[in-house]
Amino acid sequence: MKAVFGHTHQPKVERLGQTLFFNPGSAGPKRFSLLRGIGLLTIRKEKVLSKLIRLSDKVNHRNRSGGIKLPKKKEK
Template identity: 40%
Template sequence: MRVLALSDTHGLLRPEVLPLVAQADAVLHAGDVGTLQVLEALRAASPGPVHAVRGNVDRTPPLSELPETALLELGGVWVYLLHDLNDLDLSPVAAGVRVVISGHTHQPRREEQEGVLFLNPGSVGPRRFRLPVACAWLRLERGRVRAEPVTLAL
């Protein structure tokens, strides 16, 4: 299963993201969506499901009605999706979660701890400071996980 992880669009869905979305079996948005139009465009471009959680800028309906977290089984792997890793409200190891995806910092990060992959795909929205415009592919197959960062050339 090929999953596109992205975050922090802040109302800007760059056209360079849409071809990636079209190749994904599922899309995971780790919050700070910014506008309903972003979710609508992701859903229109994706052949699979689009899952999104609420970020700190998603304060008005309908985005404020997004869940704070999502626990998903994708490709035989449990994935936990939230916006700010500081708000992690469970022990991934105890819960059997293999991947934790978060956003918020706009800083791409990939780290494994105790068999759990912690992935921040970065931001595909407005550029912040000198941080890259980035997202990530997650390859999930029979309990195996591989993350591949994607930096968009703009």
């Protein structure tokens, strides 16, 4: 079983038995002492891989990519 949640904005990856709890955190403006970041889930038939990626605090919060290069959309 997998559980993805995010209301707390606190990044977390935890396994309890067969259950993976995953909270990617928040890519928005820094709040309190929480680090900015995003989460990446890679889902395969045999397993689920999880990764938390920290974003720089120096990035403009309106540009939420945090310097990560995203694939460009193909034009029709």
